Amino acid sequence: MSSLQAIRDALEQSPDNISLLLLFGRASMELLHLDEAREAFEHVLAIDPDHTDAQLGVARVLFTEGDASGAAVRAERVLIQEPDNASAHLLLSRVFLSENDRAKAIEHFDRAAQIDGTMSDPALERELGRTARDARRTSPAPAAPEPASSNEPLEDGDSTQDFYEDPFEEPPYEWRPETFFTPGDPNRFETTFADVGGMDELKEEIRLKIIYPLQYPDLYKAYGRRTGGGILIYGPPGCGKTMVLRAVAGEVPCNYLSVGLHEIFDPYFGSTERNLHQIFETARANAPCVLVFDDLDSLAQDRRNVRESQLRNLVNQFLHELDGLHENQRVLVIGATNQPWSLDPAFRRPGRFDQAIFVQPPDAAARAQIVTLLAKDKPISNLNVDALVEATDGFSGADMGWVFDRAAELALSAAIHTGQAVPITMELLLDVAKSHTPSTQSWFEGVRDHAQQVAPDGFFNEVKKFLNAPSSKER
Ligand SMILES: Nc1ncnc2c1ncn2[C@@H]1O[C@H](COP(=O)(O)OP(=O)(O)OP(=O)(O)O)[C@@H](O)[C@H]1O
Numbered sequence: 001m002s003s004l005q006a007i008r009d010a011l012e013q014s015p016d017n018i019s020l021l022l023l024f025g026r027a028s029m030e031l032l033h034l035d036e037a038r039e040a041f042e043h044v045l046a047i048d049p050d051h052t053d054a055q056l057g058v059a060r061v062l063f064t065e066g067d068a069s070g071a072a073v074r075a076e077r078v079l080i081q082e083p084d085n086a087s088a089h090l091l092l093s094r095v096f097l098s099e100n101d102r103a104k105a106i107e108h109f110d111r112a113a114q115i116d117g118t119m120s121d122p123a124l125e126r127e128l129g130r131t132a133r134d135a136r137r138t139s140p141a142p143a144a145p146e147p148a149s150s151n152e153p154l155e156d157g158d159s160t161q162d163f164y165e166d167p168f169e170e171p172p173y174e175w176r177p178e179t180f181f182t183p184g185d186p187n188r189f190e191t192t193f194a195d196v197g198g199m200d201e202l203k204e205e206i207r208l209k210i211i212y213p214l215q216y217p218d219l220y221k222a223y224g225r226r227t228g229g230g231i232l233i234y235g236p237p238g239c240g241k242t243m244v245l246r247a248v249a250g251e252v253p254c255n256y257l258s259v260g261l262h263e264i265f266d267p268y269f270g271s272t273e274r275n276l277h278q279i280f281e282t283a284r285a286n287a288p289c290v291l292v293f294d295d296l297d298s299l300a301q302d303r304r305n306v307r308e309s310q311l312r313n314l315v316n317q318f319l320h321e322l323d324g325l326h327e328n329q330r331v332l333v334i335g336a337t338n339q340p341w342s343l344d345p346a347f348r349r350p351g352r353f354d355q356a357i358f359v360q361p362p363d364a365a366a367r368a369q370i371v372t373l374l375a376k377d378k379p380i381s382n383l384n385v386d387a388l389v390e391a392t393d394g395f396s397g398a399d400m401g402w403v404f405d406r407a408a409e410l411a412l413s414a415a416i417h418t419g420q421a422v423p424i425t426m427e428l429l430l431d432v433a434k435s436h437t438p439s440t441q442s443w444f445e446g447v448r449d450h451a452q453q454v455a456p457d458g459f460f461n462e463v464k465k466f467l468n469a470p471s472s473k474e475r
């Protein structure tokens, strides 16, 4: 304790001394003063964001706090900079062991032992049933982790190395996401929240996080509330997630960037991680900005289920970018998915997508709004909104769209055969609705199956609440 105090005193004299900060971080870590340790390591990172020892320091704190995914992200990040960092391999070995992946734990342990001839970690060795000496005898040495751009043709043997030494500096190409819109851009989507039925909670949350802060900056400052952050929206297909994301463009008075997956996975534009980085850079440089990722599941998969290391790297990069969005950057990230369970749990850590909102099938009021929207400009005789609302309980917005399209098709067919224009009748609409099984049904069944396979999580509980609500019919 006294040595810790001595370092603390010294730091008071030179608060930005990196060696002192690291020393203090390690000493605090040993005493399990996790908050102080983390603060010290993060202070170093604020001075030098690429400092691998500080990065590993934070990773160890996270791991000790039980955040294995967070620790893995940091350690893997260090390996991107220094593939032969023995400490990072050792930490990853512990992470994988905690996730019951022994094979990976041994792989990283061996790698650490082979890189550092003096390494020993009796506790870990006991748990793995393998000593560092055993590991060093194993040959050939397992390869270093696959580089991020391994699937791309490399011009020469050194290009990967260059990439690591200077990650993401100066993109070698002129690049701008397709759907980057400044306010007033004529191509910006014109849909607004008024066009989207229901979702009041989500709409208000988006207003709170980005619209009001721009309208009332002083108030936000006075209350110490942050702008931006991350919201994840999830729910069955066809219930308006994509639609509400577009409506955000019509609603928010700031820059809007919607990311198409093809932009990230474009084989012509360097590595996927770099593309993702560039997207976040664009958002940061244009703050305040809303950054939208539709169909997030393909980008943010659970790393435990991903075999290709390229995709794992992409997920790591994504987590890293989210972590890099500090409160003063005023970027709101909104992601949407209909498979929330396939996302890596690390995305739910505070500061990333810390808010998850369930977009349920439209309720009666929302369905009335959707019916009115769908009926607009169509030749419908004696429209009865209430009857249609009742006939479409459990339907997604897309199901309702299908009912109108199908009824129009049948009316059209009759018109062609009789040579007379016939309106779409209410009877026809109700018949079509009756014959249709809502597509959300199989989604809810999938949720039940999922809940039986794994421990129910926050996502599942929200869905269950909806299913058990008195207004919800047995689905
Ligand atoms: N709440 C709603 N208000 C108005 N229209 C809606 C609503 N929900 C769905 N729709 C209609 O259904 C169509 C499909 O919805 P959308 O593509 O937004 O679904 P999604 O939730 O993104 O589905 P997926 O999970 O398959 O991507 C929309 O284009 C819209 O016409």
Ligand SMILES: [Mg+2]
Binding pocket: 241, 242, 243, 294, 295
């Ligand atoms: Mg969608």
